[in-house]
Amino acid sequence: MTDGKPAGPLRYGWTxxxxxxxxxxxxxxxxxxxxxxxxxxxxxxRGEMPAFALAAHELRPGEASAAIVKDAGDDPDVTHGALVRATVRPGAPGSGVTFRAGEGVGTVTKAGLPLPVGEPAINPGPRGMIAAALAEVAQATGAGGDVEVTVSIPNGEAIARKTLNGRLGIVGGLSILGTTGIVVPFSCSAWIHSIHRGIDVARAAGLDHIAGATGAASEAAVARLFGLEEAALIDMGDFVGGMLKYIRVHPVARVTVAGGFAKITKLAQGLLDLHSRAGAVDFRWLAERVHELGGDGGTVHAVSQANTAIEALEIAARAGLALPQLVARRAHDTAAAVLRDSGVALDIAVFDRDGRLLASAGGAPAAFSSQLPI
Structure with a gap:
C-alpha cells in the first residue's frame, strides 16, 4: 500500500x-x-445494473423500509460501511415522489446549493435515481407512483462532522450524493463536490472575495489577513486546479490561493494537484530558481540536495535570497493560466507554519506588505 492506496487494481464502490x-x-x-x-x-x-443485498427490512401497515450497507470499494470514503435506509409510504394522489430527511440526513439551510433552503440534503442526482427505481416498480405493478421517501443513515450526524457539510450550511447529518451511482476509488469526488458547493454558497451569499487554503494553518492565516468570514473560506486541500477551474466558469471578483511553502512550490512548478501522489517538490527546479536569484554555486548545490522544501527555504534565506517571493510569482503564473479570460483577480499567499506571511503575488499589495517580513 502506498499513500493509503491498496496495491493492484482498485475496487469501485457505490454512492x-x-x-x-x-x-x-x-x-x-x-x-x-x-x-x-x-x-x-x-x-x-449510465446503464450499469448492480444488485444490492438487503441488510435489514421491515413491513408495517402503510409503510415499508429497507436498508443497505454502503460499500465504497477501495475508496477512503467516510460513509463506507454506513447503513443507508429508505422508508416509503403512499403519497397523496398526483404528488409524485416526495423526499424527507430521516435520522442522520441533513437539511439545507444556506442558499447556493442545488436544493432550496429547507429541503432534505438528497441531491438532484440521487433524487433522479430514486425516482427512476420507484417508477420501475410502479410500472411493473400498475401503481400510480405517488410515494413519500424518507432516507436515513443511523449515526449520520456524527459521520457528517468529518465532512464539510457544516460549512456548507447542511445541518443534522450527511448529504445523499452521487451523479453516476459509482464511487471511483481515490477520485476524491466528494471533496471536489464540496469545494464546488462551497463556492456556490459564497456566491449566493454575495461574497466577492473567497480564499482556498491547502490546510488549516494557512486557512486561519488567510482569514486573519483579509478578515474573511467562514463562508468565504474554501477547504481546497490539494485540489487547487479543481477549485480554480470551477471559479473560471462560476466567477467571483477575487480569489486567494493560500498555502505553505512546499505546497505553493508545487503549484509554482505547474502542478494543479498538490498531493504527493501527483508529484513531489522538485529540488532541481528550486535550485534553478536560486541560481536565477543570483545565488552562488554552493547555495545552488545545497538547495538541489535539500531533503525538504523547508530546508531549501532556510538555505536560501541564509543567503539573503527572496525565494518565497519568486515561488509566489511562479505559482501566480500557473494559477492565472487556469483563470484566463475569467476576469477574476488572483492572489497567492505563502505562509510559514506559524501563520506568518512569507510572500505574496498579485492582489492587494497594501494588505500583504504590512505582514511581509522586513
Missing amino acids: TGACAAAAAKAAYAALLTGEFPDPVRITLP
Whole structure:
C-alpha cells in the first residue's frame, strides 16, 4: 500500500445515492406486493445494473423500509460501511415522489446549493435515481407512483462532522450524493463536490472575495489577513486546479490561493494537484530558481540536495535570497493560466507554519506588505 492506496487494481464502490435508490425500490416493492426483492437490482444513469443485498427490512401497515450497507470499494470514503435506509409510504394522489430527511440526513439551510433552503440534503442526482427505481416498480405493478421517501443513515450526524457539510450550511447529518451511482476509488469526488458547493454558497451569499487554503494553518492565516468570514473560506486541500477551474466558469471578483511553502512550490512548478501522489517538490527546479536569484554555486548545490522544501527555504534565506517571493510569482503564473479570460483577480499567499506571511503575488499589495517580513 502506498499513500493509503491498496496495491493492484482498485475496487469501485457505490454512492449513498445508489444505495438509497436500491433501498427505496426494495421497500416500495414490498409495500405493494408484500415481498422484498433481495438482492435488489437498479439501473444507474449510465446503464450499469448492480444488485444490492438487503441488510435489514421491515413491513408495517402503510409503510415499508429497507436498508443497505454502503460499500465504497477501495475508496477512503467516510460513509463506507454506513447503513443507508429508505422508508416509503403512499403519497397523496398526483404528488409524485416526495423526499424527507430521516435520522442522520441533513437539511439545507444556506442558499447556493442545488436544493432550496429547507429541503432534505438528497441531491438532484440521487433524487433522479430514486425516482427512476420507484417508477420501475410502479410500472411493473400498475401503481400510480405517488410515494413519500424518507432516507436515513443511523449515526449520520456524527459521520457528517468529518465532512464539510457544516460549512456548507447542511445541518443534522450527511448529504445523499452521487451523479453516476459509482464511487471511483481515490477520485476524491466528494471533496471536489464540496469545494464546488462551497463556492456556490459564497456566491449566493454575495461574497466577492473567497480564499482556498491547502490546510488549516494557512486557512486561519488567510482569514486573519483579509478578515474573511467562514463562508468565504474554501477547504481546497490539494485540489487547487479543481477549485480554480470551477471559479473560471462560476466567477467571483477575487480569489486567494493560500498555502505553505512546499505546497505553493508545487503549484509554482505547474502542478494543479498538490498531493504527493501527483508529484513531489522538485529540488532541481528550486535550485534553478536560486541560481536565477543570483545565488552562488554552493547555495545552488545545497538547495538541489535539500531533503525538504523547508530546508531549501532556510538555505536560501541564509543567503539573503527572496525565494518565497519568486515561488509566489511562479505559482501566480500557473494559477492565472487556469483563470484566463475569467476576469477574476488572483492572489497567492505563502505562509510559514506559524501563520506568518512569507510572500505574496498579485492582489492587494497594501494588505500583504504590512505582514511581509522586513
